[in-house]
Amino acid sequence: MTLLTDRYQRSIDYLRVSITDHCNLRCIYCTPLGGAVKLDHQDILSYEEFLRLIQIAVDMGITKVRLTGGEPLVRKGVTHFCRRLAALPGLQSLSLTTNGILLEELAEDLYGAGIRRVNISLDTLQPQKFLHITRRNEFERVWRGIQAAERAGFNPIKINVVVMRGINDDEILELAKLTLDRSYHIRFIEFMSMNNDNQWVLQHYISADEILAKLLTVASLEQIASQNTNGPARHFRWPDAKGIVGIISPISHHFCPSCNRIRLTADGKLRNCLFSDQEVDIKSPLRQGATDADLSQILRASIGNKPKEHCLQSDVFRKCQNRPMVAIGG
Numbered sequence: 232m233t234l235l236t237d238r239y240q241r242s243i244d245y246l247r248v249s250i251t252d253h254c255n256l257r258c259i260y261c262t263p264l265g266g267a268v269k270l271d272h273q274d275i276l277s278y279e280e281f282l283r284l285i286q287i288a289v290d291m292g293i294t295k296v297r298l299t300g301g302e303p304l305v306r307k308g309v310t311h312f313c314r315r316l317a318a319l320p321g322l323q324s325l326s327l328t329t330n331g332i333l334l335e336e337l338a339e340d341l342y343g344a345g346i347r348r349v350n351i352s353l354d355t356l357q358p359q360k361f362l363h364i365t366r367r368n369e370f371e372r373v374w375r376g377i378q379a380a381e382r383a384g385f386n387p388i389k390i391n392v393v394v395m396r397g398i399n400d401d402e403i404l405e406l407a408k409l410t411l412d413r414s415y416h417i418r419f420i421e422f423m424s425m426n427n428d429n430q431w432v433l434q435h436y437i438s439a440d441e442i443l444a445k446l447l448t449v450a451s452l453e454q455i456a457s458q459n460t461n462g463p464a465r466h467f468r469w470p471d472a473k474g475i476v477g478i479i480s481p482i483s484h485h486f487c488p489s490c491n492r493i494r495l496t497a498d499g500k501l502r503n504c505l506f507s508d509q510e511v512d513i514k515s516p517l518r519q520g521a522t523d524a525d526l527s528q529i530l531r532a533s534i535g536n537k538p539k540e541h542c543l544q545s546d547v548f549r550k551c552q553n554r555p556m557v558a559i560g561g
C-alpha cells in the first residue's frame with residue numbers, strides 16, 4: 232500500500248530524477264536555440280545527495296524511480312550510481328530515459344547494474360531529419376545504441392517519439408511498422424508546449440486522435456489493457472504484430488487525475504507538476520544539515536501541494552517560465 236497521497240487522494244509512488252541538465256543533443260522542442268543556461272557543477276546534486284534523497288522518498292512510499300536529464304548517460308559514473316540505486320531497500324523499479332547516443336557503450340553495464348527498463352527517444356528514422364530535429368548528426372549512433380540495448384537484454388525496447396506536424400508526422404506509420412516484426416514498444420507522445428513560441432506550437436501540435444487515425448489506416452488495432460508499469464500510455468497492437476504501439480496524450484486526454492509523479496531536478500528542486508513553475512528547494516536544507524525527518528517533511532509538503540491538473544488545460548500556450556524541458560527531464 233502506498234503511504235503517500237496528495238490532497239486529491241492520488242497515490243504518489245513515482246519519482247523522476249534528473250541527474251544532469253547537460254545533454255549531447257539540442258532538440259528543437261526541448262532545448263532553446265543557443266542552448267539552455269547550464270548549471271554550475273556545485274549546483275548539481277552529488278550522487279551521494281541523490282542517494283540520500285531517493286532513499287528518504289522510498290522510505291516514504293516511492294517505489295518507482297526513473298532517471299532522466301538532460302541526458303543521464305553523459306554524467307560520469309552513471310552506471311556505478313545505478314548499481315547503488317538498484318540496491319536501495321524498498322525500491323521496486325529503476326528505469327532510465329535516454330536519447331540512446333551512449334547506449335552502444337553503456338547498455339551492457341547498465342543492465343549489469345540493475346536497470347531493466349530503458350526508454351529511448353527517437354523521433355525519426357531519417358538521418359537528415361534527425362539532424363534537423365536534434366541539431367546533431369547522430370542518428371546512426373542512436374540506432375546502434377538501440378541494437379546494443381536489445382543485445383544487452385533490455386526487453387521490451389521502448390522508443391519514445393514526439394510527433395510534430397510537418398516535421399515527422401509523415402513517419403508515424405514507418406515508425407509504428409517497426410512493431411510488426413520486433414517486440415518494440417513505439418510510443419507516440421503529443422508535443423507539449425514548454426518554452427516554445429506560440430506560433431510554433433500552433434503549427435506543429437498534432438493530437439493523439441489524429442495519430443491513432445493514421446495508424447488505423449493500416450489495419451485495425453487491438454487495445455491492450457494497461458499493466459502496472461504502463462503509466463499514462465494507451466497501448467495497441469496491429470494483428471500479428473510482435474510489438475506494441477503506445478499513445479501518450481498529455482494534452483488532449485490528460486492524465487492528471489491519475490498522476491502519480493513527482494520530480495527532482497538536477498539542482499535539487501522538487502517539482503510536483505511538469506508544467507508548474509512552483510518548485511521547492513530541497514538542496515539548501517540538505518546542504519545545511521537537515522535531518523531525514525526534515526527532508527521527508529519537505530517532500531511531503533510538496534506532494535501535498537500538487538495541483539489538481541496541469542495549466543495547459545486552460546491555456547495551451549502557457550509556458551513554463553523558469554525552465555526548458557531539458558532542465559526538467561520530461
Ligand code: SAM
Pocket residue numbers: 254260261299300301302303328329330331350351352391393420421422423424425556557559560561
Ligand atoms: N535526454 C533524455 C532523452 O532524450 O530521452 C532524457 C531527457 S528528455 C527531456 C525526456 C523526454 O522528453 C524525451 O523523450 C523527449 O523527447 C521528451 N520531450 C522533450 N521536450 C518535449 C516536448 N516539448 N513535448 C513532448 N515531449 C518532450
